[in-house]
Amino acid sequence: MTDAAIPAAGAAGLPRSVHDNRFLAFNRRLIREKPLGAVGGAVFLLFLLAGALADVIAPFGLNETDMLRRLEAPNLAHWFGTDHLGRDVFSRILMGAQLSMIVGLAAAGLATVVSIVLGVLSGYLGGRIDMLIQRFVDAWMTFPDLVLLIVVVSIVGPGVPQIVLILGLLYGIAGSRIVRGAVISVRENMYTHAAQSMGATTWHILRRHILPNIMPVVIVLFTTRIGAVILAEAGLSFLGLGVPPPAPTWGGMLSDSGRSYLYLAPWLALAPGLCLTAVVYAINVYGDALRDLLDPRMRGSR
């Protein structure tokens, strides 16, 4: 049908201003009802901004060494101290945030798309297609993630695009189970039958009834996948299979200078470690809060 141009809320016939303020109203509710989730969202946004503006705000160059100021503890000039080559840790953390965010958002986005396509096909069409897809997913999930990652990376070589593709497929295929479950429960709802009885096409039912109703699941899937993917990328980089040095990845910083100078200069490990923890925790609580708020059955009366 040709109604794609209709804005989601325009049909309600409400005055325009109401819709323009929806985003603001939603965020007000987030802060009021889910303060922890709001903090999580803010922290994640902070890292996102830090990553986006890393080139501008980083006080030192990425690979600018100063051998006279090696392993300096955090001070006014070097907020997070310096590493064994005299590089500014704060600047490298910022650049690392950029990499983490690029990998995290891109791979989680890809994973979500893969999950939706596989899950919706499998769950809505059912029958033989469902059987085929599910046996494929079963087989896929028998491979341990890490082994698969190591094998693929050693074949195609390390690099951002490869990592995004691999992580996206890996998590996408596993996540399709969750989407499939949600689709099946929505499909059995009376309103999809009712829509069918009104002459709606399969495509229309998928778009209007299935997709909007699995959105809470998809949003949580996407947000938790961001965290998982960032962690996985850090793990790969830690093992030297991620983005190759001298690119400043958090995982690379942990294994490289962090591990070697753990007793002498603990900030070298603490800085990337705490950043990783903070980002993953922040995105997870934010995702949970979104899920709770987006479910219309939990919406309070107006």
Place this chain on the structure above:
Amino acid sequence: MMTAPADQTAPLLEIEDLSVAFRTERGLVRAVDGANLTLRAGETLALVGESGSGKSVTALSILGLLGDNARVERGRILFEGEDLLRLDRRALRGIRGHRISMIFQEPMSSLNPVLTIGRQVAEPIRLHQGRSWPEALDQAAELLARVAIPDPRERLAQYPHHFSGGMRQRVMIAMALACQPRLIIADEPTTALDVTVQAQILELLKTLTRETGAALLLITHDLGVVARYAERVAVMYAGRIVESASARALYGTPRHPYTEGLMASVPSLTGEPRARLLTISGQPPDLADLPPGCAFAPRCPHVHELCRGTVPALQPATGTSDRDHRSACHGYP
């Protein structure tokens, strides 16, 4: 009560010898077995029976909405002379919600919780009549007004959870009426509602079908509903139509022991106080394992030898006020 249009009008819906079977783990279960039904334009036909008697399956097969594990074995479903069972998916979609629409049992889950009422009511109008959103919404507001929902304009912007069960069923009726269908199928439309709301909803359905001239196929297990709202009645038992007649004739002179049993088991306000409520003894039969003869024979008070061996055919009954009165019983020739 409105009288049905004269008999000579061609039937709007004619179900001939319909059989539907389901593949289950226990083998093939025949949910509908050789059912015949005729519905004339503007008429209200009640399809009565217990749970599992095949009434909902009959209704779903009209619109081709049976699940993947169901198969129509034989029969025809003629709607305005066209066999619905032979239409492809595309043609069927053009009929669904347009010329035939359906109201389901569960008003609480029949509406999509994440879409506004306006979108959902306007949807069939846009789908089948190709209207723009503003036009369709105008029409949706009119429809809500017709089903007696106050402040229809404001209500369009609200979500299903703002509506009570009765109000949601009104919305469903509005959706069903949207394209002025010739036939509305209501599958136990009031079962999930409060008793006080039930009468309002049925009254509304009756009024609106009368105004629009739509025929109504009312599926119910409530004989009280049948008496007040239907012109004709078909009684189903174990997938077969066992009796069909005008409502008046069916109540006055039932010609099947199952119908008699159903009527005897309706509680009465005027009967003797503290009288025991009559029930039909035994259980409804297992569809996967039907007796060879009349399916009602094991529970029938008047059973004789013939009943256990041969399935009785649906044939004209005698001693009744309705010439179209038919029953399938060896005991009432």
